[in-house]
Amino acid sequence: MAxxxxxxxxxxxxxxxxxxxxxxxxxxxxxQRLIDDMxxxxxxxxxxxxxxxxxxxxxxxxxxxxxxxxRYPDADRIPLTVLVNPKVTPLTxxxxxxxxxxxxxxxxxxxxxxxxxxxxxxxxxxxxRIDLIAKEFFARVxxxxxxxxxxxxYLDRMKNLSTLCHLAEWNKYxxxxxxxxxxx
Ligand code: NI
Numbered sequence: 001m002a003x004x005x006x007x008x009x010x011x012x013x014x015x016x017x018x019x020x021x022x023x024x025x026x027x028x029x030x031x032q033r034l035i036d037d038m039x040x041x042x043x044x045x046x047x048x049x050x051x052x053x054x055x056x057x058x059x060x061x062x063x064x065x066x067x068x069x070x071r072y073p074d075a076d077r078i079p080l081t082v083l084v085n086p087k088v089t090p091l092t093x094x095x096x097x098x099x100x101x102x103x104x105x106x107x108x109x110x111x112x113x114x115x116x117x118x119x120x121x122x123x124x125x126x127x128x129r130i131d132l133i134a135k136e137f138f139a140r141v142x143x144x145x146x147x148x149x150x151x152x153x154y155l156d157r158m159k160n161l162s163t164l165c166h167l168a169e170w171n172k173y174x175x176x177x178x179x180x181x182x183x184x
Pocket of ligand 1: 101144
């Protein structure tokens with residue numbers, strides 16, 4: 001396994017659209033290795049999720065995990081979830097604002113409106129079908145990661161940029177503590 005280099009905002013790959021992975025190719029060693037490397041990279045950076053486009057690979061794969069993450073100390077836990085060819089469909093017009101950060105936009109946070117419930121259709125790393133309803137924080141994270149696979153970053157989803165913060169200022173003025181968040 002290897003820790004991969006994460007593309008930062010400005011790298012053209014982040015604005016490209018990833019291609020679907022043919023289901024019969026999901027078990028291949030190349031795809032399985034990519035998934036393992038993405039999980040290791042996400043954990044090393046303390047990310048809540050990572051999309052393949054962020055590691056310079058235009059394939060529709062993302063990984064998500066939140067498990068006592070120092071970057072998101074109050075967030076709900078999310079078990080390790082691997083999504084291949086994810087499709088997200090909003091189930092409500094109700095939108096909620098929530099803070100987001102991104103490994104490709106280091107040391108920043110911003111408030112992003114997202115639908116609070118979505119249907120998620122995808123394949124897992126064994127090629128099995130996933131079809132479920134995601135709500136709240138899990139829904140937010142999979143929308144963020146699926147956006148990456150379509151060349152969209154969270155800044156594009158902000159209503160305006162007035163809440164865009166550097167991490168130190170976010171901790172100081174918005175979170176009521178001055179403990180530095182870790183990684184990004
Ligand atoms: Ni991101």
